[in-house]
Amino acid sequence: MIDNWFLNVIFVKTFLMEGIENYAKSLQNYLNEVVTIKEPKKLYEPIKYIVSLGGKRLRPVLTLMTCDFFNKDNKEALPAALALELFHNFSLIHDDIMDEAPLRRGKETVHHKWDLNTGILSGDALLILAYQLFENYEPKKFSELAKLFSTTALQVCEGQQYDVDFETRNDVTIPEYLKMIEYKTAVLIGAAMKMGAIVAGASENCKVNTYEFGRNLGIAFQLQDDYLDCFGNPKTFGKKVGGDIITNKKTFLYLKTLQRSNETDARILKQLFSIFPEDPSEKVEQVKELYVKSGAAKESLQEIIKYTLNANNIIQELNISDKNKAVLKSFSDQLMNRKV
DSSP states (O other): OOOHHHHHHHHHHHHHHHHHHHHHHHHHHHHHHHOOOOSSHHHHHHHHHHHTTOOOOHHHHHHHHHHHHTTSOGGGGHHHHHHHHHHHHHHHHHHHHHHTOSEETTEEOHHHHSOHHHHHHHHHHHHHHHHHHGGGSOHHHHHHHHHHHHHHHHHHHHHHHHHHHHTTOSOOOHHHHHHHHIIIIIHHHHHHHHHHHHHHTOOHHHHHHHHHHHHHHHHHHHHHHHHHHHHSOHHHHSSOTTHHHHTTOOOHHHHHHHHHSOHHHHHHHHHHTTOOOSSOHHHHHHHHHHHHHHTHHHHHHHHHHHHHHHHHHHHTTSOSOHHHHHHHHHHHHHHTOOOO
16 A cells, blocks of 8 residues: 555655646746837847747746745736746846857857847846836835845846856855855845745745745755766766866865865866866866865765755745645755756
8 A cells, every 4th residue: 555655745746747837838928928029120039039948947937836835826926937037038148148159058149140239239128128027016016026136136247257257266265156156046046936925925034934945955056066067977967077177167176175185186186277188088087086085076965965955944934835845845856856
């Protein structure tokens, strides 16, 4: 006989999968209503193009899901959710320009398909469209949502600048790196969840806790992404392994290895991170060996677990049903259970 625990697990996972699929469909329908091509077409065609390239749409789904958890119709959160999606795509257009990237999700980037000036203007328009969506809310919620959005957007820009600065700095510290990934990645996940709570009219305590859940999970997710970039299985990770090493990116693994290594190994690591060999495979393997030897690889996994547990512990503080707590915990587990 199947016990109740197993049945509950199956129910929660099925409910989560169906829920995410429904949220994504609802967001897509709303996006199609809001984002249309009008004159001047060279401004709006690139916007329609970039938002049509797909992607996980994790952040807006979290906004809708959080609104649901606090017993409010998630359709009321659609403007806030779409604002986050438009802001994310604004950042992608500008990131691609900064990186001079020719492709995004296997398709031409906006500035390559059109031109640089069009890319800049369409990106700017996306940001303005995102702000306009908050006008769908009554004044108190509008003010709260817009304030959170502005703070978060500025932090994302600061995080991006820290990341750029770190490329030419040799004195980056671990606290600085953690702040960079918090601003560049985690605050947007926290804001996505808090927006859902704001729309739902949740208590101040619940708004804070939903933000902190998302922020901690976002840090854990980025640390795991760094780890998988080095030690992941390319078949399950979804991209080439060793990319951060090849480009000499100073991740948690690199900084922790420098901190824990003897003088000789630290010097070897620094030397390896100063070269760009035509065939980087040997360099990648040497760096990975140093990461393991120093204990940095193990400590990185411990740090991932720490932030994931921080997030999961916050779930119990939320004023939502036990079923919704289980769904949120399942979401956290699935997000952090990517295969190495």
